[in-house]
Amino acid sequence: MRIFRFLLALVVLALPASAFAQLHISIAVGPPELPVYDQPICPQDGDLWTPGYWAYDESISDYYWVPGTWVEAPEPGLLWTPGYWGWGDGGYFFYEGYWGENVGFYGGVNYGFGYYGEGYGGGRWDHGHFFYNTEVNHVDEASFHNVYREHIERGGNVSRVSFNGGKGGIEVHASAQQEMAAKERHIPAVAAQTQHQQTARTNPQARASVNHGRPAIAATSSPGEGADHSIPAREPGAGAKAEQDGKLAEPRAANHPSQLPEIAHPDPVNSGNAKADKKYQAQQDKLIRQQTYERQLLQDKQDAEHQKLTKQNAPDARTQQVEQKHQQQTQQLQQKHTAQQQQMQARQPQSHPANKPEKPR
Numbered sequence: 001m002r003i004f005r006f007l008l009a010l011v012v013l014a015l016p017a018s019a020f021a022q023l024h025i026s027i028a029v030g031p032p033e034l035p036v037y038d039q040p041i042c043p044q045d046g047d048l049w050t051p052g053y054w055a056y057d058e059s060i061s062d063y064y065w066v067p068g069t070w071v072e073a074p075e076p077g078l079l080w081t082p083g084y085w086g087w088g089d090g091g092y093f094f095y096e097g098y099w100g101e102n103v104g105f106y107g108g109v110n111y112g113f114g115y116y117g118e119g120y121g122g123g124r125w126d127h128g129h130f131f132y133n134t135e136v137n138h139v140d141e142a143s144f145h146n147v148y149r150e151h152i153e154r155g156g157n158v159s160r161v162s163f164n165g166g167k168g169g170i171e172v173h174a175s176a177q178q179e180m181a182a183k184e185r186h187i188p189a190v191a192a193q194t195q196h197q198q199t200a201r202t203n204p205q206a207r208a209s210v211n212h213g214r215p216a217i218a219a220t221s222s223p224g225e226g227a228d229h230s231i232p233a234r235e236p237g238a239g240a241k242a243e244q245d246g247k248l249a250e251p252r253a254a255n256h257p258s259q260l261p262e263i264a265h266p267d268p269v270n271s272g273n274a275k276a277d278k279k280y281q282a283q284q285d286k287l288i289r290q291q292t293y294e295r296q297l298l299q300d301k302q303d304a305e306h307q308k309l310t311k312q313n314a315p316d317a318r319t320q321q322v323e324q325k326h327q328q329q330t331q332q333l334q335q336k337h338t339a340q341q342q343q344m345q346a347r348q349p350q351s352h353p354a355n356k357p358e359k360p361r
Contacts, residue, residue: 026091108172
């Protein structure tokens with residue numbers, strides 16, 4: 001069986017890109033909306049994010065969700081163009097994704113995480129090495145030094161519609177640049193991706209008729225992983241703020257103190273009691289200094305543990321275990337600091353109305 005799969009993978013890789021251009025099955029009803037989910041942390045340097053999508057199983061006449069996952073590019077310099085569903089000749093057809101030097105047309109679908117309907121803003125290649133944009137990607141910045149942060153203009157499409165054309169579909173056409181990208185050399189989905197899709201196809205919980213658009217396995221760290229290493233879909237309303245920003249997930253929890261939002265300095269208090277206001281401000285400044293110190297102390301400790309893991313060439317399982325511990329430590333510290341700030345605000349000097357003369361008796 002293993003030899004058969006290996007030979008099948010070689011045949012798949014040897015086929016021309018045109019063979020993967022379109023799924024020749026016309027579906028009368030378009031796929032469900034894209035689920036809302038978080039992106040798992042990138043497992044290893046060099047992996048690129050490939051967003052999840054709805055595929056179709058003709059044998060059961062149902063859509064099924066193929067989870068988003070991190071995949072190693074087949075060659076340095078190649079980027080992933082996601083597949084998409086498009087309308088034509090009275091039905092919906094699926095246009096397969098592919099690897100190429102430039103990202104082509106993918107229907108204007110907002111897959112999130114850098115794929116906001118046009119191009120890719122999640123990273124770039126530089127001298128054979130991939131650099132991650134932490135604005136949209138979940139990577140361990142303590143271990144990955146090939147990172148940068150850049151705001152991405154996400155365009156006007158903030159919906160979760162998963163198809164182009166037809167009733168209720170996205171009305172976007174390929175640009176001249178995207179049409180040129182479609183004519184360049186392409187490499188179809190690698191064996192890990194095709195096997196990942198097959199794993200989803202054989203999972204009854206991935207079917208739209210079963211999960212009703214909310215798959216239990218919406219994303220995985222690596223292709224083919226099961227529920228133990230997966231991210232479930234969220235309630236659509238849970239990511240409302242993120243969806244307005246063009247993302248498909250809520251802001252994720254911080255894994256390290258360096259990822260926590262900056263400690264905000266409160267506005268000066270003017271209660272009318274200058275002495276009390278000055279004392280309160282001094283207490284606030286002291287608390288902020290203490291919390292900043294505690295953040296740095298924990299960050300230094302975690303950095304030292306990361307360096308130790310790197311020197312020991314620790315296995316992935318051990319690294320993930322340490323990551324989970326770091327996330328728990330960071331969240332506990334954040335909860336502690338939030339409680340301290342709330343307690344401090346409760347002691348804020350309050351303004352008192354001017355004394356009014358007593359009413360005559």
